[in-house]
Amino acid sequence: MAENILVIGGGPAGLNAATMLSELGVKVTLAERDSFLGGNPKKFKYKFLFPDMQPADDVIGKLIKKAETNSNIKVYLSSEVSDFKENGKKFDATIKSPDGNETKTFDSVIVATGFEHFDPARDAKYSYQLFDDVIDIKDLERMMGEGNFVRPSNGQPPKNVAFILCVGSRDRHVGNQYCSRVCCTVSVKQAIELREHFPDCEVYIFYMDIRTYGFFEDLYWKAMEEYDVQIVKGRVAEITSGENNTVICKGEDTLLRGPFEIPFDMVVLASGMEGGPQSSEMAKKLGLELDEHGFLKPQNVTLAPFKSNKEGVFLAGACTGPKAISDSITEGGAAAMDAYIYAVKNH
Amino acid sequence: MEYDENGVSIVPFELKKEIFEEARRDFRYEEYVRGCLNCGVCAGGCPPHRFFDFSPRIVLQKMKSKDPELIWTMMDEYVWACFQCFTCAMICPFLNSPGGVIAILREIAVRRGFESAKKVLKPYSRVLLKLTAYGNQLSPDMIQPDFFPDWGPHIGYASTDLAVKRKAIPMPTLQVTNLAWDVAPEAMKELYDIFDEAGVFKIIESVDPSLYEIIQDIVDDVRSS
Ligand SMILES: Cc1cc2nc3c(=O)[nH]c(=O)nc-3n(C[C@H](O)[C@H](O)[C@H](O)COP(=O)(O)OP(=O)(O)OC[C@H]3O[C@@H](n4cnc5c(N)ncnc54)[C@H](O)[C@@H]3O)c2cc1C
Ligand code: SF4
Ligand code: SF4
Ligand code: SF4
Numbered sequence: 001m002a003e004n005i006l007v008i009g010g011g012p013a014g015l016n017a018a019t020m021l022s023e024l025g026v027k028v029t030l031a032e033r034d035s036f037l038g039g040n041p042k043k044f045k046y047k048f049l050f051p052d053m054q055p056a057d058d059v060i061g062k063l064i065k066k067a068e069t070n071s072n073i074k075v076y077l078s079s080e081v082s083d084f085k086e087n088g089k090k091f092d093a094t095i096k097s098p099d100g101n102e103t104k105t106f107d108s109v110i111v112a113t114g115f116e117h118f119d120p121a122r123d124a125k126y127s128y129q130l131f132d133d134v135i136d137i138k139d140l141e142r143m144m145g146e147g148n149f150v151r152p153s154n155g156q157p158p159k160n161v162a163f164i165l166c167v168g169s170r171d172r173h174v175g176n177q178y179c180s181r182v183c184c185t186v187s188v189k190q191a192i193e194l195r196e197h198f199p200d201c202e203v204y205i206f207y208m209d210i211r212t213y214g215f216f217e218d219l220y221w222k223a224m225e226e227y228d229v230q231i232v233k234g235r236v237a238e239i240t241s242g243e244n245n246t247v248i249c250k251g252e253d254t255l256l257r258g259p260f261e262i263p264f265d266m267v268v269l270a271s272g273m274e275g276g277p278q279s280s281e282m283a284k285k286l287g288l289e290l291d292e293h294g295f296l297k298p299q300n301v302t303l304a305p306f307k308s309n310k311e312g313v314f315l316a317g318a319c320t321g322p323k324a325i326s327d328s329i330t331e332g333g334a335a336a337m338d339a340y341i342y343a344v345k346n347h
Numbered sequence: 348m349e350y351d352e353n354g355v356s357i358v359p360f361e362l363k364k365e366i367f368e369e370a371r372r373d374f375r376y377e378e379y380v381r382g383c384l385n386c387g388v389c390a391g392g393c394p395p396h397r398f399f400d401f402s403p404r405i406v407l408q409k410m411k412s413k414d415p416e417l418i419w420t421m422m423d424e425y426v427w428a429c430f431q432c433f434t435c436a437m438i439c440p441f442l443n444s445p446g447g448v449i450a451i452l453r454e455i456a457v458r459r460g461f462e463s464a465k466k467v468l469k470p471y472s473r474v475l476l477k478l479t480a481y482g483n484q485l486s487p488d489m490i491q492p493d494f495f496p497d498w499g500p501h502i503g504y505a506s507t508d509l510a511v512k513r514k515a516i517p518m519p520t521l522q523v524t525n526l527a528w529d530v531a532p533e534a535m536k537e538l539y540d541i542f543d544e545a546g547v548f549k550i551i552e553s554v555d556p557s558l559y560e561i562i563q564d565i566v567d568d569v570r571s572s
Contacts, residue, residue, distance in 0.1 A: 072447060125392075125438060166386075166440075170440060171440035172440055172441060172442045173438070173442070208384050208385075208386040209384075234386065234387040234388075234390060234391065235384075235386040235387055235388035235391065235440075236388070237389075237390075237391025237392035237438055238391065238392060241383075248391075250391055251387060251388065251390075251391030252388075252390035252396065252402065252404065253387075254385060254386070254387040254390075254404065257396045258396075258402075259390070259391070259396050261563045328565045337431065344370035347378075
């Protein structure tokens, strides 16, 4: 009889883990909290993905299709793991779905419950939710995905737009000391898209450090050279309302201007990634460890990044920390390998 | 003090080092100075940063440099540009307190009787005199154009005919211009004890020795009454 493996979370990481296992002949149970597969990229309708602007629908769509059409994968939507017990080296888990409760025994488990977007309203200095024209990168991603590229306050195209990096990241006040890794690249990507869409619109990026690591740097250079995006070093201290329905960014340009107050039509906050309530929920339910940043903690970040502290339970994707889709997909595959080895050994 | 050919005082490196170490020894130092991202968010929220060549980011960066020369450059007018509003401490992502660092440096400047401290505190010698003599902080007769120039463009008019203006106040006052209210001698004595304990008299002695003499006479009088 084939091995049974439970994958919790149907984002890029969980989808790839499920697909790879199914190709090995494993019977996969995929439990997804939302009513659809695809994770955050699907939920927020990402349109084009960095680094190479592939349509998100192509990438995520392909992953979803593979999982949905594979007879070895049973997908449970709008569902959760309501009960979880160890059973020798195996695990008994109850999946609660709209069709009722189902309890099965699994040889191993992969947790791929991903991340939550930081809620910028938690940092009052940015006036998110106070002014319509202050949005964040996930809002803009969704607006672009829906082909709705205009100022929320009046439906007009913006004349100038500011991106503010590191919102909800690298800040002790909001409790997140870490860097969210993707928000620089997402912002640079969106800045390019804005300039493409509205060639007359000026785009500024206010940064502390630009972390378009590795080959993502190409996008950053492109933004400056080909799209004339203004890159200003300094974190914005306050956003207030200005004349003619503008929002004013106030801060220190630490390299050039010194103090500045610039009115913008729109401000986009590069809010970061958090482990979200699902990380602590998984930790509690499955007996996993949380790290000091609120993400699930690998047994050894270097040697065993996909193993959890619990034998037989493996981790993949953004549930262990901020990362890009390519990394999440890679991790899904790697965790599948770990979970498969454990399952075969103890089957 | 020695001076160079341009009339600039020569301050020995040893003194600069001493000042830096005095700041680092302060019990608040560790809490106020942590890491620094050089992000400028403190400066973005800092009121004087908009108007003067002053930045709490620079304050923190200089402190972190551990370079006594750099820290010395702030000991003159620089530290007195701060409003002590602590907006910087409220928004710094590292939870630094540039305003707190400035408080430490100012206290050093005051304790050591630096010229900048004397200059800045000059108008307040009148306040201190009033306070030690009468237990009042301000009274109408202190409104004079030479002092507190930051009291606005109408200070000249405001300082004339004080007695008449006082009478025009539509509520009971002492009807004098040198007092706002009467303070009991017991309260005054208590105030002196607090000043003793907190080192306020010592500070006055270093910043304004002649004021200190006058104040000492008043304190002795009240204490022996
Ligand atoms: C604004 C923004 C734009 C981005 N753009 C790009 C880009 O262009 N290119 C790129 O490479 N990366 C991008 N990223 C990063 C990308 O979103 C992540 O790398 C990726 O989504 C992580 O995949 P994941 O499967 O680990 O997690 P997620 O996408 O978060 O998926 C996790 C899934 O688990 C489900 N889940 C959660 N809890 C439970 C539970 N208790 N039970 C069952 N299911 C649960 C969730 O509903 C979700 O479907 C972007 C990130 C942000 C913030
Ligand atoms: S990726 Fe960039 S914007 Fe995001 S937290 Fe890191 S430095 Fe800040
Ligand atoms: S305390 Fe001083 S340095 Fe800090 S914000 Fe206020 S004025 Fe600026
Ligand atoms: S806000 Fe804090 S971290 Fe940023 S420059 Fe000021 S002192 Fe440094």
